[in-house]
Amino acid sequence: MLSVRDAEATILNAVKPLDNQLDVEFVDLLMANNRILATPMISSLDFPHWDNSAMDGYAVRYADVQYARADKPIVLQVVEEIPAGYKPLVTIKPGQAARIFTGAMMPAGADTVVMQEKTHRQENQVFVFIAPQPQEFVRHKGDFYQAGNELLPAGIPLTASEIAVLAAAGREQVDVFRRPRVAILSVGDELVMPEQLLKPGQIVDSNQYALATLMRELGAEVLLLGIIQDDPTTLQEIIDYAIANADIVISTGGVSVGDYDYIYKTLASLGAKIHFRSVQMRPGKPLTFATFPKKLYFGLPGNPVSALVTCWRFVQPAIKKMTGLAKGWESKFVKVKSSSELQSNGKMETYIWGKLHLVNGVYQFQKAEGNYSSGNLINLAQTNALAVLPVGKTFVYPGEEVLVLHL
Numbered sequence: 001m002l003s004v005r006d007a008e009a010t011i012l013n014a015v016k017p018l019d020n021q022l023d024v025e026f027v028d029l030l031m032a033n034n035r036i037l038a039t040p041m042i043s044s045l046d047f048p049h050w051d052n053s054a055m056d057g058y059a060v061r062y063a064d065v066q067y068a069r070a071d072k073p074i075v076l077q078v079v080e081e082i083p084a085g086y087k088p089l090v091t092i093k094p095g096q097a098a099r100i101f102t103g104a105m106m107p108a109g110a111d112t113v114v115m116q117e118k119t120h121r122q123e124n125q126v127f128v129f130i131a132p133q134p135q136e137f138v139r140h141k142g143d144f145y146q147a148g149n150e151l152l153p154a155g156i157p158l159t160a161s162e163i164a165v166l167a168a169a170g171r172e173q174v175d176v177f178r179r180p181r182v183a184i185l186s187v188g189d190e191l192v193m194p195e196q197l198l199k200p201g202q203i204v205d206s207n208q209y210a211l212a213t214l215m216r217e218l219g220a221e222v223l224l225l226g227i228i229q230d231d232p233t234t235l236q237e238i239i240d241y242a243i244a245n246a247d248i249v250i251s252t253g254g255v256s257v258g259d260y261d262y263i264y265k266t267l268a269s270l271g272a273k274i275h276f277r278s279v280q281m282r283p284g285k286p287l288t289f290a291t292f293p294k295k296l297y298f299g300l301p302g303n304p305v306s307a308l309v310t311c312w313r314f315v316q317p318a319i320k321k322m323t324g325l326a327k328g329w330e331s332k333f334v335k336v337k338s339s340s341e342l343q344s345n346g347k348m349e350t351y352i353w354g355k356l357h358l359v360n361g362v363y364q365f366q367k368a369e370g371n372y373s374s375g376n377l378i379n380l381a382q383t384n385a386l387a388v389l390p391v392g393k394t395f396v397y398p399g400e401e402v403l404v405l406h407l
């Protein structure tokens with residue numbers, strides 16, 4: 001059977017990131033949260049834009065105050081007051097100083113700032129009680145960034161700090177990758193919408209809600225195609241439509257070997273390249289992955305836990321890679337101690353759901369309580385991690401380390 005690692009490699013190789021010319025939108029900065037920057041950002045401004053003071057105090061000439069001492073203060077004439085936002089008008093000459101405030105432009109002639117607490121003011125004279133370091137408390141033009149260099153690279157997610165940098169560089173709008181379009185369909189005669197009263201044999205299509213939520217969290221635009229009956233003709237029509245209208249299609253259900261599992265046949269008759277139909281993992285074994293030209297198809301197993309686990313493990317990095325994210329789209333595993341005993345049959349790579357939680361400042365994994373069935377969605381709620389037991393590993397003792405996928 002195909003290993004999880006090989007399945008992942010096959011999927012990620014098939015993912016083509018969005019195009020940095022064709023797949024770009026120009027959006028308002030305040031709407032760019034969590035979007036991926038599509039074009040490298042270069043500023044024509046230096047940061048800081050001009051020499052300015054880092055303290056409230058006095059702008060002085062270092063040469064004047066270099067021998068100042070508490071018992072032998074240097075007295076300077078205050079010739080100007082410079083609040084933030086104003087252009088200094090006077091050049092500071094030997095024996096002179098300017099009153100200056102944090103963020104205000106340094107006046108010509110001065111090269112150092114003495115903080116207010118180290119001085120004493122008497123009318124238009126200031127007594128300096130301490131020798132500063134040369135250039136102390138001056139933030140020099142271009143110290144943080146020099147105009148013309150790359151300010152932000154393409155392919156990064158825009159969060160508070162990057163959006164602040166873009167604003168500081170005078171941008172009101174920004175080029176970001178468009179959202180990947182993901183079509184979601186649920187396959188099964190037994191499925192109904194949550195508002196419907198259940199007839200015998202029916203269950204609510206929860207997968208549609210799980211996947212739509214996860215896809216939106218990942219920055220995708222979701223095309224919800226609803227519940228499709230176990231009928232090959234309808235399935236073919238809908239999948240054809242989904243492929244034409246989305247970058248990625250995700251279905252749940254109908255991928256196993258039952259008489260009403262039609263996904264494989266439908267994909268084959270639509271001419272898909274079917275890369276695999278099962279993976280050596282549990283839950284999630286009957287995962288189907290296929291491609292159409294420029295489109296990806298994930299046929300996730302119908303069991304609600306299997307659908308989410310395969311989505312976290314395989315679809316999530318695929319979407320992240322597609323979004324244009326240059327780095328960090330791969331699944332991230334952390335090694336932590338397990339506070340619970342974990343078990344597997346050793347034949348499949350086994351994913352156990354639970355919680356990464358802090359114990360005295362150190363993360364530990366705790367298995368969810370209750371029934372471990374891929375049909376049991378209930379104890380998947382309030383979890384945030386999947387512990388991974390590789391093939392061959394049958395037991396993890398409490399206190400032993402385990403690899404965990406942080407969701």
Ligand SMILES: Nc1nc2c(c(=O)[nH]1)N[C@H]1C(S)=C(S)[C@@H](COP(=O)(O)OP(=O)(O)OC[C@H]3O[C@@H](n4cnc5c(N)ncnc54)[C@H](O)[C@@H]3O)O[C@H]1N2
Binds near residue numbers: 283303
């Ligand atoms: N003979 C075998 N039978 C099964 C095997 C196998 O290897 N040999 N694998 C089992 C495993 S593992 C899984 S996982 C499932 C996968 O089944 P399908 O993908 O074909 O899905 P269905 O048969 O349509 O449904 C399975 C299960 O999930 C429920 N379901 C389906 N869709 C939804 C939905 N949208 N929301 C909530 N629940 C859903 C469905 O009612 C079934 O209970 O196959 C095993 N069988």
Ligand code: MOO
Binds near residue numbers: 285301
């Ligand atoms: O692998 Mo199925 O996905 O265990 O229930």
Ligand SMILES: [Mg+2]
Binds near residue numbers: 256261
């Ligand atoms: Mg089935």
